[in-house]
Amino acid sequence: MSLTLLSPPAAEPVTLADLKAHLRVTHSDEDALITGVLVAAVRAVEARGGLALMPQQWRLTLDAAPEETLFLPLSPVSALDAVAVIDGEGAPQTVAASLYDAVLGKTPRIRPAGPWPLPVPAVGGVRIDFSAGYANADAVPEQLKLAVKILAAAFYENREAAGERRVYSFPQTVDALMAPFREVRL
Known part of the structure; x- marks a missing residue:
């Protein structure tokens, strides 16, 4: 991570x-x-x-999709900008919003609500981009x-x-x- x-x-x-x-x-x-x-x-x-x-954008990179609730490492989080897995050609493929639940704010977290597509690279194949900071x-x-x-x-x-x-x-x-x-x- x-x-x-x-x-x-x-x-x-x-x-x-x-x-x-x-x-x-x-x-x-x-x-x-x-x-x-x-x-x-x-x-x-x-x-x-x-x-x-203050407002800033971050990327959390994981090796695999979370199996349980994943707490984002910064707070407060104001937006989940993109959730993607990297495909065989190295391009990010958006994970449908229906496949996860997200809670923003002081205790930001994301929980899978269904199976995510498998990332092709074994390392760093999942990206979660988010906006953090007070307004x-x-x-x-x-x-x-x-x-x-x-x-x-x-x-x-x-x-x-x-x-x-x-x-x-x-x-x-x-x-x-x-x-x-x-x-x-x-």
Whole structure:
């Protein structure tokens, strides 16, 4: 199973101005650095929480059709864009929507409702393309925006790599802010 970003977000959920206000930075000398730590913080929050904060498209590639319910690895999911199997000529063949049930939103999943066509390649023969992320920056929950700001501030203040005397750890406040948005599966 692999996950590939097809279309990255066009913007970040926190603006440079908002982050600079959070950092109490009034000059523009470090705007490039602050933008970099902002992007790094957003990607870290997304990766740690299995989240997509802004609209983006992804492809989940599987070796075979799911036999049971398959939970998509990111949330929230707003659309299932395409479900396909690869045929003998290497072309994607759409799986009819009647052959699966899909649930979108915070706990996105897809469950087969009938037998899917068999993919010809033994590896990577099933593709599930989906759109994930909140509709826009205004729709991103404030707790997640605050998690991004706190993590970006930690990155900004601690620019050195971890070493003998310094160990990097994810701020507990960020984990606490993200907790309600994480999917717990038993």
